[in-house]
Amino acid sequence: MMSTTSRRTCVGCRATASPDQLVRVTMEDTEHGPRVVADLHRRRGGRGAWVHATRECVTTAVRKKAFNRAFRTAVSAHDLAEQLRVLLPVQEDDHKESESEDHGKPMSAGR
Numbered sequence: 001m002m003s004t005t006s007r008r009t010c011v012g013c014r015a016t017a018s019p020d021q022l023v024r025v026t027m028e029d030t031e032h033g034p035r036v037v038a039d040l041h042r043r044r045g046g047r048g049a050w051v052h053a054t055r056e057c058v059t060t061a062v063r064k065k066a067f068n069r070a071f072r073t074a075v076s077a078h079d080l081a082e083q084l085r086v087l088l089p090v091q092e093d094d095h096k097e098s099e100s101e102d103h104g105k106p107m108s109a110g111r
């Protein structure tokens with residue numbers, strides 16, 4: 001278990017949350033090139049990224065190429081939403097209750 005003060009940023013919606021509310025994803029090399037995979041146990045080595053387990057956050061991260069930036073290389077994330085749907089029975093809007101008040105505002109708004 002991680003520290004209660006530990007916070008991570010979702011690469012999709014950019015909201016900060018406790019690691020318990022996010023899913024860590026890592027990169028896996030395949031014959032078709034690197035792809036994003038869920039790291040539910042947070043034990044895979046290497047660079048990781050964090051995302052809410054919702055289709056909305058995953059789709060936003062893919063559209064904004066956030067996984068490419070997080071892993072510093074081009075990666076395929078086309079099946080990540082399906083991986084999470086199968087692995088985690090999460091409601092689509094579960095994370096909205098825990099989001100900071102700054103969610104949806106430009107980053108400079110809170111500074």
